[in-house]
Amino acid sequence: MKKNLLLSLLFVNSVALFAQNKDEQFFKEIYNSALTKSQCYSWLDHLSNNVGSRLSGSVGAEKAVQYTKSQMETLGFDKVYLQEVMVPHWVRGEKETAYIQDNKTKIKVPICALGGSIATPKNGLTAEVIEIHSFDEMKALGADKIKGKIVFYNRPMDNGAIEAFDAYSGAVDQRYAGAKEAANMGAVGTIVRSMNLRLDDYPHAGGQSYGDIAKEKYIPTAAISTNGAELLSKTLKSNPNLKFYFKQSCQQLEDALSYNVVGEIKGTEHPDNIMVVGGHLDSWDLADGSHDDGAGVVQSMEVMNVFKNLNYKPKNTLRVVLFMNEENGLRGGKKYEELSLANKENHIFALESDEGGFTPRGFSLECNDANFSKITNWKTLFEPYLIHSFVKGHSGSDIGPLTGKAIVKAGLKPDSQRYFDYHHAANDKFDAINKRELELGAGTMAALIYMMDQNAIE
Known part of the structure; x- marks a missing residue:
C-alpha cells in the first residue's frame, strides 16, 4: 500500500515537473x-x-x-x-491662450482645454482667481467667495506615492469633476493643475464631466502645466487680487x-x-x-x-x-x-x-x-x-x-x-x-x- 502511494506521488511529481519544464521552454x-x-x-x-x-x-x-x-x-x-x-x-479648435494679469504685467502660461469642455466667450474670459486644493475646502469657503471667479485647482499628485497610479488616483477628481463642482457654486471657469509628477511646461489633457447639471450652467475648464501652476500659485500669494485670462474655442459635435x-x-x-x-x-x-x-x-x-x-x-x-x-x-x-x-x-x-x-x-x-x-x-x-x-x-x-x-x-x-x-x-x-x-x-x-x-x- 505504501509502495503504491509512493509510486503515485512520484508519478504526480514527475508530471508536474514535465509540465513546468515544458512551460519554461515555451516561455x-x-x-x-x-x-x-x-x-x-x-x-x-x-x-x-x-x-x-x-x-x-x-x-x-x-x-x-x-x-x-x-x-x-x-x-x-x-x-x-x-x-x-x-x-x-x-474638437479642440484653435490653440488655447492664457496669461496671468498681475497689475500691468501679463505673464503667458501653457494651458489646454479639457475634453468635453465648452469654449470661453469669443474674446476669452478674464476673472479673479481663487486657489483650491479640494472640493471640501471650496465648500467650506462658501459660494460667496467662489461666485464670479475662476477656480484654480492646485492639488498636486502625491510625489511620495511609490506607485504613480496611486498618486494619479489621489488627484484626478479635480480634473474630472472640478468644473461641475465649481459651477454649482457660481464660478465662471476652472483651471486645473496638470496630472503630472514632474515640473514642466506641458499641459495635460484628459476627460472631464459636467455630470447632471443644466447646460446653461456649464463653464469652461482647462489644464495648466505644472510649471504654470507653480507660477500662478506663487503670484497669487503676492497679489491675491490678480486676474487670469484664458481663451479656448472647443466644441462638442x-x-x-x-x-x-x-x-x-x-x-x-x-x-x-x-x-x-x-x-x-x-x-x-x-x-x-x-x-x-x-x-x-x-x-x-x-x-x-x-x-x-x-x-x-x-x-x-x-x-x-x-x-x-x-x-x-x-x-x-x-x-x-x-x-x-x-x-x-x-x-x-x-x-x-x-x-x-x-x-x-x-x-x-x-x-x-x-x-x-x-x-x-x-x-x-x-x-x-x-x-x-x-x-x-x-x-x-x-x-x-x-x-x-x-x-x-x-x-x-x-x-x-x-x-x-x-x-x-x-x-x-x-x-x-x-x-x-x-x-x-x-x-x-x-x-x-x-x-x-x-x-x-x-
Whole structure:
C-alpha cells in the first residue's frame, strides 16, 4: 500500500515537473520571438507618425481603424471584423491662450482645454482667481467667495506615492469633476493643475464631466502645466487680487460612427470559451498617443504575431480587440460587452495593456481567490524575466464592463515612474518609446495568455 502511494506521488511529481519544464521552454520561445521577430515597434511607428492623434470621431481615429484592421488581416486570424459604435466627437479648435494679469504685467502660461469642455466667450474670459486644493475646502469657503471667479485647482499628485497610479488616483477628481463642482457654486471657469509628477511646461489633457447639471450652467475648464501652476500659485500669494485670462474655442459635435477592431482565432478544444487581449485605439489630440495607448494596441496585436511565429494554436478562442473611445466615454468597451451579452458569449479571460510601453513588472488581477492563487503559483516562470508583481487590483477600463461566470481580468503593469511625464500631453510621441521595453511587454502578455489558455480557470 505504501509502495503504491509512493509510486503515485512520484508519478504526480514527475508530471508536474514535465509540465513546468515544458512551460519554461515555451516561455523562452515566446520572449525570443517577441524580441527578435516582433512587428509591434514598426506598427507603432506607422500608427504614431503616419496616422497621428486619434481622438474619437476624428479623421485620425478612422485612419487608425483601417490601418490596424489591414495589419491584423495579415496575421492569420480566422476572421477580422469591425464592431460599429457611436462615439463622442469633441474638437479642440484653435490653440488655447492664457496669461496671468498681475497689475500691468501679463505673464503667458501653457494651458489646454479639457475634453468635453465648452469654449470661453469669443474674446476669452478674464476673472479673479481663487486657489483650491479640494472640493471640501471650496465648500467650506462658501459660494460667496467662489461666485464670479475662476477656480484654480492646485492639488498636486502625491510625489511620495511609490506607485504613480496611486498618486494619479489621489488627484484626478479635480480634473474630472472640478468644473461641475465649481459651477454649482457660481464660478465662471476652472483651471486645473496638470496630472503630472514632474515640473514642466506641458499641459495635460484628459476627460472631464459636467455630470447632471443644466447646460446653461456649464463653464469652461482647462489644464495648466505644472510649471504654470507653480507660477500662478506663487503670484497669487503676492497679489491675491490678480486676474487670469484664458481663451479656448472647443466644441462638442454630434456623435460620430466609429468602430472597435476585432481579430479572432477559434479555439481548437473549447471554441465557446473566449479570451480577450486588447488596448484602446483612440488617443488625445495633443500628440501621437504612443504610450496612451498606441503601445497597448500594438502589444496586443503582437501576441497573435508571437503565436503565429511559434505555430501555437490556442485551446480557447482568442480575440484581439482594439477598443474605440476609452479616453472620453468608454463607448467601445461598453459596446463590446453589449454585443457579447446579446450573442450569449462566454468570456473566461481578458487582458488589457493601457499603462504605457515601459518595462513590464507584472499584472494587476481581478478574480476570485482560487484563480489568484493559481496565477501567483506561476510566478516562478515569470521571475527570470523580472516579472515579479502579481497583485489584486484594477485590470483595465475597457475590459471593466465584461462579465462572465468566473472571468479573470488582468492588466499589464509596466514600471509606472515615467508614465505621467507623457500621459495626455504633447510629448506622448513615438520618440518616447523604447523598442526593447515595448517588445518585453508584448512577450509578457503572450506568456500570460499562454498560461491561461493551458490551465482551466476555477
